[in-house]
Amino acid sequence: MTHYLDSIVILIPIYDDWESLSILLINLDKQLSSLDIKVSVVIVDDASTVTSVNFHFASEWKCINTLLVVELRRNLGSQRAIAVGLAYIQANITCDAVVVMDGDGEDKPEDVPRLIDKCCEEYLKKVVFAYRRKRSESQQFKIFYLLYKKAFQILTGRHIRFGNFSIIPRYSLDRLVAVAEIWNHYASGLIRSRLQYSEILTDRGYRIAGKSNMNFTGLVTHGLSSLSVYNDVIGTRLLVFSLILIFIGLLLIGVVISIKILTNLAIPGWATFTIGLLCLFILQTTTISLLLMFTVLGSRSLYTVLPCRDYQHYVIQSYNIYPEISHD
Template identity: 45%
Template sequence: MGLPKLSPPKQSLNQSLITDLTDRRNLVIVIPSFNDWEALEKLLLLIDEIIIPQGTNLEVVIVDDYSTMPIPHSLTHQEHRQIRAVNILRLRRNLGHQRAIAVGLSYVYSHSDCDWVVVMDGDGEDNPFAIEHLLNVSDKTGNNKIIFAKRSKRSESYTFKFLYFIYKKLYLLLIGKEISVGNFSLLPAYLLKNVVVISEIWNHYSSGIYRSRIPYIEVDVPRAKRLAGQPKMNLVSLVTHGLSSIAVYGDIVGTRILLSIVVLLVILLLLLGLVLLIRVFTDWGIPGWATYVSGLLVLSMLQLVLIGTVFSLIILSTRNQSNLIPVRDYKYYVDDFFPLKP
């Protein structure tokens, strides 16, 4: 006769509370912002209405990119039903959105115990109600990939859409892959330690992650409209933003251009040889044309050699530079961290 099976002991109330707290998961939303308090005020109200898994703590970290406008009274006294805390990470100087994101992620990694981090813009064009979709995709794929919101539909002007189309084609031509995502993304916590050591995110967040080869998924999310105020990105900042994403692959772009120069040199040499053959073995052409064409081809080759030499030196110099590492260097740019509500 065997021993009787013992039923597991019942948990006490305190043990149940400890278990509930252990099972709770933390979601931190990082939002870079510069003088965009009006749109941010409306965005926080929308974030407070999103559907998240039961037992999830929701916290928002606003990376204040050295705003010159004070935080409005209505924002500091805003009431939230679901958001547990809204904190301001104040920077010592204006860095731009991409670097503000790098500082924000590094701060969260160093000071927060979280399970997911969402990165989104503060103007409302990144639809907060899509966070639920990003969380579901992450859960279904094992929470082991970064989930990017792919811009399936844009709400900007036709001029912006045209310039963005040119930028995407130029990116494809120079780098060999397409880019259709922005900042809106979800990072599982265990990948955060990998992201904050990517020096390239200091220039461009999504392009830096592309380059790092950290696994990611892109899901279609329509672009929403700005909630308030005017866009901060003008033509100059748009071009700078595009060049920053391409600069992440500076050595690859330089090598591609260098190879193109070599191909052009070979073509010019063949053309020069053809001109000499025609001049020596035929009586075609106008007198003096061979000398003129040959001089033009030699001059073009010299220019290509000079350009190729410059690109080679640039590529070699970038390979030897010491890079900024966000998780190591972010603290130099942090001025203060405080709750939104006084």
């Protein structure tokens, strides 16, 4: 495969997972050593409670030329850490593409060359995501993940079946950092941006060391964050659905009145009781419709975080671990 890339940056958000990262970087260096590409690694330290200097990193790599840590002022979560990292790279580092991956080993280093190949096949015009065909989580997680994907499709009209693991060519990076939606959810925000993207099939890897900081609450929050990117679309769809319910309620009231007046099928008191219930249903649905309408309109006037403009507010310092430690 002919490569159109001379240099790439690998962006990895980290929260206290330095032990896994140190092993991951060794594996990454081995996988990329056969490629004639200049590789830099940018670690976004999401306000870790354990500092990076407490862990051992290789004194010399064959392929990785630079290891830079961008330290955040507060814990933002992986999605916002990615947004800050992308904006930092776009503003400060010259490269042909950025690879986004997790630092725990679940995104496999051997898939990075495949992402690079696919990106080159697309002539550096498309973001390439890694789509996991096989997952290693529990059956309970798989069921909830399937429900999440179906809910996302129904509420937004779009499909989402990939996570953070991806490669972004410079052409797309310069545009992506001006997409406010990636602040809440990287993959969902990119879909919303209408930037072109494609996929490769991969298998999920296994955590290298330690335990995941993500619990069930965090997973639910992550799913809701992806939906929040489409709050106007979801609000509009729910509004239309509410109006349909109101129309059905009015139609049923008309049917009840017709039965009461035109037939002898009515049971004494049933028409009044049924119409009362339907009126209550219509009143509640109308209230929900109005709330949805004002929520959608209000969300359009809210101040949004723009990564390319606001990322500097969240960066406390950046420093090199490799080739040498030098604090700014």
